Amino acid sequence: MSKKSKKFRVLKWIGLTLITLILLIVGFGVWFMSLIPSSDKTIKNTTVNDLTYLTKNRILKDRGKILTVVTSIDSMGISGKSTGYELTELSRAYYVFEANGFEVDVASPKGGKAPVVIDDLGPFDYAFLKDEKAKSKINNTLKLTDIKADDYEAIYFVGGKGAMFDFPNNKSIHKIVKNMYENNKVVGAICHGPAALVNVTLNNGLPLIKGKTISSFTNKEELLLIADAKTIFPFLLQDKITAQGANFNEGEMYLNKVSVDKNLVTGQNPWSTWSIAENMIQQIGYKPKTRKITDEENAINVLLQYHKYGKSKAKEMITTMYNNNKPMNRVLFAEHSIVSVMKGEIGDFYNLLGLISFAKKVQENN
Template sequence: MFKKYPILKWILIVFSSIIVFLLVFGWWFMSLLPIEEMGTDLSITQTFDLPYLSEDIQPSRGKILAIVTSTATMGNTDKSTGYELTELSRAYYVFQANGFEVDIASPLGGEPPVVIDDDDMGKYDFAFLNDSIAQHKVKHTIPVKSINPDVYEAVFFAGGKGAMFDFPKNKAIQNIVRNLYQSNKVVGAVCHGPAALVNVTLDTGRPLLENKKVSSFTNNEELLLIPDAEEIFPFLLQDKLVAQGARFNEGATYLEHISYDKNLVTGQNPWSTWILAETMISALGYTPKHREITAEENAMKVLIAYEEGGTQKAKELIKQISTVENKPLARQLIAVHSVVAIMKGSIGRFFNLISLTSYAKSQSKNI
C-alpha cells in the first residue's frame, strides 16, 4: 500500500512522531510537578493546626461583614455558579486572626451555592470546611435586607460569577456600601465582588466609583475562560466599572493585583484575596498580624517577577525563596500559567514558564 500511496507512509511517520513527542513531553511535564506534595491530604486540616489562627490571639476590634452571592446558575444557561470558597475562607481567617468577628450575609439568606475548585484548595480552605462555627455562619447567612450597617467596621464582597447577577441591583447591598463608605469605614471586594459597587450612588448624587482606582476580574480573564461571556452575563465587569467613571487598574492575567483608593480596596482575581484582606486591615488602622506566606503566594511573586523583569529576574527570586530562605514554592502554579500561555497563543511565554518550572524543581530540596 505504501508503494502505491507513498504519501501515506510520510503521513504515518509524521503522525507517529507527533504522538511520541506529545507522550514524552507530557511525561517530562508531569515530572516537573511536586506530585508527592500535591498528593498530601489537607482535607483534615483544623483551625488549631494553623498557628496563624491558634496563636497570638488578637484583642476584639469589632465586626466585619462578608457578603456572598445567592445565585446558583449563570443567567439563562445551565452552568452552575455560586460564591468562590477560597475567596471567602481566606478573607474570613485574615479578619478573624486580626481580631474581627465576621458575619456572613447573602441576598437571599440561608445556605448559598458554593464553588469549590479542588485545584485551588489549600489548608486554610479545608480548615474553613472543618470549622463548625464558620460552617454554621455560611449555611445560615443573614439576608442582606436584615443587615444594620452601623454595627460593622467594614464590608467584604467575595467573588464568584453569581455575584454578577444578584449584587448590582440589590438596594440593600447599595445601602450597606453607601453607609459604610460615607462613614469612612472600609469597603472591600475581590474578583467579581466589585459587581456590588456598580450602581452605588453617594448622597452627593455622584457614583461611588467616579474617579476611583479600581480592580476586578478583567475582560481578558473573563473571555479567556468563557468566550461567550458577553451573552451570558448582564455586562462585562471591567466595562461596567469604567462606564461608572472608575479608573480601572488592570494587572497581568490571573496574577495577584489590588487597588487601594482611600477606604475602597478591590482585587482582580481569587489570587488577590490574601493581600486584599490584609490591606483592608491596614485601612482599618491596624498592622496586619504576621502570617507565613503560602507556597502559592510565593509562586505568584515569581510570576510577577517574570512579568516585570523577565526570566532572569524570576530565576533570581526562585533561588532566593527556595535556597536562601528555604520557603515553600508551588511550582505547579507556574506550570499552570504555562498552560494559560498556550491558551493565549503565546508560545515563547509557554517555554519560558516551563523553563522556570524546571528551574524551580532544581532549586527545591524536595525534588
C-alpha cells in the same frame, strides 16, 4: 513502481509520522508532569487547630465585626452553567479577619445556604470546610435586608460569577455600602465582588466609584475562560466600572492585584484574597498580624517578577526563595504556561516551562 506500491509507501510514511508525533506528545507529557510535584494529600486533613496563624499569639481584643457578603445565584444566566461564590475568596479573608481580632458574619441577598464553587484549595480552605462555626455561617447566611450597617466596621464582597447577577441592582447592598462608605468604614470587594459597587450612588449624586481607582476581574480574564461572556452576563465588569468613571487598575492575568483608594479596597481575582484582606485590616486602622506567606503567594511573586523584569530576574528570585526555605507552588507555574498557550503566547509558554524546570532543580539542590 506500481501505483499500489506508491500508495503503500505513502500510507507507511503517514503511519510512521503519526506514531512519532504520538510518542513526542506522550514524552512531552511525561516530562511536563515530572516537573510538577505530587499533591500533598495530608493537606486535605488540615483543621483549624493545625493553623498556627490562628492558634499562636492570638489577638484577643474585640475589634468589632466585619460583614462578608456572598451571592445567592447558582447558575450563570441563560447558559445554565453552575456558579456561586468562590470558597477561597471567603475562607482566606475570613481567617485573616478572625486572626486580627474581628468577628465575621456572612450574609447573602436571599439568606440561608448559599451556592459555592470549590476549587484550588489550600490548607486554610480545607480547614474552613471542617470548621463547625464557619460551616454554620455559610449554611445559614444572614439575609441582607436584616443587616444594620452600624453593626460593622467593614464590609467585604466575595467574588464568584453569581455576583454579576444579584449584586448590581440589590437595594440593600446599595444602602449598606453607601452608609458604610460615607461613614468612613472600609468597603472591600474582590474579583466579581465589585459588581456590588457599580450602581451605588452617594449623597452628592455621584456614583461611588467615579474617580476612584478600582481593580476587579478583567475583560481579558473573563473572555479567555468564557468566550461568550458578553451574552451570558448582564455586562462585563471592567466595562461597567470604566463607564462609571473609575480608574480601572489592571494587573497581570490571574495574578495578585489590589487597589486601595482611601477606605475603598478592591482586588482583581482569587489570587488577591490574602492581600485585599490584610489591606482592609490596615485601612481599618490596625497593623495586620504577621502571617507566613503561602507557597502559592511565593509562586505568584515569581510570576510577577517574570512579567515585569524577565526570566533571569525570576530565576534569581526562585534561587533566593529556596535558599531561604520559602516554599513555592510549581503547579501555578504550570497553570500559567497553559494560559500562555490559550493566549497564543508560545514564547511565554517555553519560558515558563524553563522556570518550572529551573525551580525543580534548585529545590532538589537545597
